[in-house]
Amino acid sequence: MTRQIAHYGVLSHYPQPNRTEHVHIGIAVFLADGSVRVHFGHDLRKLQAIDPQVKLDAVRSWEAGLPRLLEGQTHAAAAAFVKSLGQWSLSDTLGRFAYTGEEEYLARVTAALHSLVSTPAKPSRERGEVSRLHIDLKTTFTAKGWLGKDITKHEIVERYPIGPMTTAEFALQNGRLHVIESLDLRTSTPSAKRQDARAKALVFDMAKQSAADSARYSILAGVGSPLMGDAKALMSRYSEHVFTWESAQDMSELMNILGAATGKPGLSLPH
Structure with a gap:
């Protein structure tokens, strides 16, 4: 086109x-x-x-x-x-x-x-507006020993700027840029979730423009949501991998990929 x-x-x-x-x-x-x-x-x-x-x-x-x-x-x-x-x-x-x-x-x-147009979120409210899926992913990355603040050390960092007015939810650099975006369909209104999905697609598009060989991962939660089918279709167009949070197989595959990318594949989650 x-x-x-x-x-x-x-x-x-x-x-x-x-x-x-x-x-x-x-x-x-x-x-x-x-x-x-x-x-x-x-x-x-x-x-x-x-x-x-x-x-x-x-x-x-x-x-x-x-x-x-x-x-x-x-x-x-x-x-x-x-x-x-x-x-x-x-x-x-x-x-x-x-x-x-x-x-x-x-x-x-x-x-x-x-x-x-949008009113900037107040700093005191920002943490409360983060999705449950984002928090779960952050907890998982921390438990694995992957989360950090220095992207040059193969650490996963939060809110990493990848272009003008565009910030990745999570990013990792190991010679190749890895961008991770989550979409939690279990909460909020359908119209808000559609806007969230479009914003995620824009992040992936900007990542591809800034690094053509970038690896892009979508993680979706809410298998019972009527928006899941459309959300998967949209994310599939802009990201290389689409994973479902509720799928143990999907999450195992994602953890293996990120473990290899961080160079810390052997760390297991605490029980």
């Missing part, structure tokens, strides 16, 4: 148009064929924090309505139209990303929304 280029601007809401206070709420994406797609952030509660009168359902409705009004317009014309709505603006400058197919497009959109 041919790679496409999309350009996007940030949509902002101004409670009082004559004042500077505002909040970013989403992005408008201009596609090569002249069509426009609008995407709002997953959580718009911060919008009500600065404008209690706003109706979130009404704002959400523009996700489908605004693209029809902007279709075929230049960026300047679109910005002027958005401004005419009274409380919104479209950024003067445009970002861009390349994509092939709908899945990669949505992964790029998720990354842009996370960077430009």
